[in-house]
Amino acid sequence: MAGGEFDLIRRYFHRAAPDGMLGVGDDCALLPATGESTAVSTDLLIEGRHFFPDVDPRALGHKALAVNLSDLAAMGARPVAFVLGLALPRIDDAWLAAFAQGLYALADAYGCALVGGDTTRGQAGVTISITIFGAVAQEQALRRSGARPGDDIWVSGTLGDADLALRLLSGESVPVADPAAALAASRQALEWPQPRVALGLALRGIASAAIDISDGLLQDLGHVLAASGCGARLCADDVPVSQALAALPPAWRYRCALGGGDAYELCFTAPPSARERVAEAAARVGTAVTRIGAVELGSGLSVVDGSGAPLPELPRAGFDHFA
Numbered sequence: 627m628a629g630g631e632f633d634l635i636r637r638y639f640h641r642a643a644p645d646g647m648l649g650v651g652d653d654c655a656l657l658p659a660t661g662e663s664t665a666v667s668t669d670l671l672i673e674g675r676h677f678f679p680d681v682d683p684r685a686l687g688h689k690a691l692a693v694n695l696s697d698l699a700a701m702g703a704r705p706v707a708f709v710l711g712l713a714l715p716r717i718d719d720a721w722l723a724a725f726a727q728g729l730y731a732l733a734d735a736y737g738c739a740l741v742g743g744d745t746t747r748g749q750a751g752v753t754i755s756i757t758i759f760g761a762v763a764q765e766q767a768l769r770r771s772g773a774r775p776g777d778d779i780w781v782s783g784t785l786g787d788a789d790l791a792l793r794l795l796s797g798e799s800v801p802v803a804d805p806a807a808a809l810a811a812s813r814q815a816l817e818w819p820q821p822r823v824a825l826g827l828a829l830r831g832i833a834s835a836a837i838d839i840s841d842g843l844l845q846d847l848g849h850v851l852a853a854s855g856c857g858a859r860l861c862a863d864d865v866p867v868s869q870a871l872a873a874l875p876p877a878w879r880y881r882c883a884l885g886g887g888d889a890y891e892l893c894f895t896a897p898p899s900a901r902e903r904v905a906e907a908a909a910r911v912g913t914a915v916t917r918i919g920a921v922e923l924g925s926g927l928s929v930v931d932g933s934g935a936p937l938p939e940l941p942r943a944g945f946d947h948f949a
Contacts, residue, residue, distance in 0.1 A: 665761065669694050701836070777895040785843055803873075825913045836850075840889070
């Protein structure tokens with residue numbers, strides 16, 4: 627069934643745009659103005675760098691959009707639409723059908739329309755680029771720069787499973803009793819992340835700052851502190867982890883939960899007076915949140931264990947493409 631570029635677009639990536647939008651088929655998409663600010667984010671996924679060549683293409687379609695939705699969640703923005711750039715070494719109809727299925731399932735779940743993009747032949751492997759558009763009122767947007775001394779630090783969900791799965795899939799020696807069972811328990815977090823869009827919307831007017839955890843908790847929280855001109859104290863043993871991670875020795879648990887990326891959970895700050903409102907917002911959208919530390923005067927991030935003792939060695943502070 628393989629055809630040319632335009633046949634590929636027609637069969638897999640041409641959908642009718644919602645009323646009021648102009649989507650695939652013209653030189654530009656047209657999005658209606660809403661009186662809100664437009665939140666824009668883009669992510670690039672490269673085979674061999676961000677995903678394994680044999681990953682389930684349905685999972686890849688899901689994740690390609692999920693990582694962008696997660697950026698909107700961190701801003702408290704409502705998803706509106708996205709454009710897709712796709713470089714392929716060849717046309718594989720079965721792969722494309724599965725990729726589109728995973729992509730559209732998540733897009734439909736969040737009412738986020740595919741309105742354009744581009745396809746081309748790549749030299750090696752698959753490259754995926756998505757640019758997403760959301761909407762949020764300027765005064766309601768969650769920013770990295772809003773944290774203040776005394777604020778609580780919170781995270782959603784659990785951290786570290788995606789990093790554990792990546793290490794196991796990469797063949798790294800991890801001290802687990804049953805590597806196959808540990809991979810089965812953690813792989814979903816790596817390949818099917820769930821963006822916290824509903825939580826981000828619920829935290830508008832409550833959180834003082836927010837970021838999504840894509841490159842590791844320590845690194846991403848560090849971005850919030852730098853933008854806000856503050857320091858912080860974090861308790862490593864308060865960071866929520868799954869049963870699979872809890873079974874690891876402490877040094878490994880800290881390494882995955884504090885330094886591991888690909889979590890796509892939210893890290894946010896809020897004043898102590900908002901604790902009840904945070905809990906109510908999280909319960910309303912069915913997402914667990916955990917308080918893990920506090921923002922302080924000064925600069926830098928100190929990390930202690932449950933007894934209050936500084937960790938003897940901090941994990942690498944997160945992922946850097948050029949490190």
